[in-house]
């Protein structure tokens with residue numbers, strides 16, 4: 001079975017905040033011992049991903065210096081260049097970018113960027129703020145998905161109130177053709193809300209990044225009924241296991257083969273390549 005990993009990070013030592021560095025050191029010693037190689041040599045990452053059975057991976061920048069990291073979009077674009085399996089996304093900070101919609105258009109039309117990620121709890125804004133609407137309109141026009149970090153995280157300075165999934169309801173209604181992805185599916189105490197929203201809105205999807213896959217059915221007992229709206233992501237390198245291990249656990253869950261194939265490949269394929 002082919003795999004799309006919808007959520008991996010490019011990380012560079014000098015561009016991460018101390019709590020993130022410490023987290024990686026403790027949680028992924030294998031990665032940590034090969035840090036420089038993965039950060040600077042895209043073929044090393046490509047080989048690792050292939051060894052895990054991954055066909056395509058979405059590579060995320062992170063414009064959130066107050067909480068986690070400042071990994072510029074340009075760095076991700078450069079890193080992914082020439083590696084067909086690495087799909088670059090953009091990160092914009094609505095509080096500091098003067099013209100985010102314009103910047104997004106540039107990234108997509110001239111640099112091959114395929115989507116956008118926002119981190120409301122790291123960047124401190126409510127997703128339904130009117131100031132963001134031109135950016136959503138642009139993403140809809142460009143037909144690219146927008147990922148929102150929706151859930152808790154341990155990084156210092158995070159303000160979780162901004163990623164309450166309810167704010168996405170406005171966006172889904174006002175931009176009916178914009179594909180909205182809830183990264184982490186409400187990790188912490190919003191699982192039910194995320195599940196409901198992804199069933200209620202045709203353009204809202206859940207990504208299960210960072211959730212222990214063996215617990216998926218306890219978070220989402222009716223997961224099988226929502227098989228077309230759930231997407232796999234690993235959060236690599238911010239994970240204690242290999243990607244393959246997580247994939248194997250998902251395959252072993254009591255879910256229909258359609259749901260499993262949808263989660264691991266087809267739902268992401270549709271969002272990324274079908275338009």
Ligand SMILES: [Zn+2]
Nearest residue numbers: 007009209235
């Ligand atoms: Zn992540």
